[in-house]
Amino acid sequence: MARVVFYEKPGCGGNARQKALLGQSGHDLDVRDLLTTPWTGERLRAFFGVRPVGQWFNAASPRVKSGEVRPETLDAETALALMLADPLLIRRPLLEVDGRREAGFDAARIDAWIGLAPAAAPVGEGCARRDGGQAHGCAALNPPAPVDIP
Numbered sequence: 012m013a014r015v016v017f018y019e020k021p022g023c024g025g026n027a028r029q030k031a032l033l034g035q036s037g038h039d040l041d042v043r044d045l046l047t048t049p050w051t052g053e054r055l056r057a058f059f060g061v062r063p064v065g066q067w068f069n070a071a072s073p074r075v076k077s078g079e080v081r082p083e084t085l086d087a088e089t090a091l092a093l094m095l096a097d098p099l100l101i102r103r104p105l106l107e108v109d110g111r112r113e114a115g116f117d118a119a120r121i122d123a124w125i126g127l128a129p130a131a132a133p134v135g136e137g138c139a140r141r142d143g144g145q146a147h148g149c150a151a152l153n154p155p156a157p158v159d160i161p
Contacts, residue, residue: 012037013125018045018105026104028134029116036128046098052091058105058112064090069102
């Protein structure tokens with residue numbers, strides 16, 4: 012099967028389910044911390060392909076949910092600057108296999124790309140907790156740096 016470089020937010024239940032499915036599917040995982048990886052704009056940009064800028068963001072990020080950051084209004088340069096300053100904004104997981112990079116966990120897309128075993132329950136994106144993880148400190152693991160928003 013494939014060797015998958017899997018960039019996650021440590022402690023994220025959704026990422027744990029995604030990793031479990033990839034492992035059950037026979038893939039070898041190289042798990043890395045999305046929040047502490049020294050990203051550059053160019054390197055991060057490669058994971059988003061032709062998706063619209065608004066789809067580059069983690070919709071469950073506290074700053075997106077609160078409306079402080081409105082991804083659909085941003086250009087690529089501003090979006091990347093915000094994500095470099097606050098990695099919680101990055102849609103996750105980020106996946107890399109043999110030079111191909113993808114953002115997010117669209118099971119059908121990943122199945123067509125590298126193959127997935129059937130799952131007992133759907134595995135997708137988002138926090139498994141009903142509150143989006145906020146009561147459990149998920150969003151507070153790595154507080155964002157202050158950023159000026161245009």
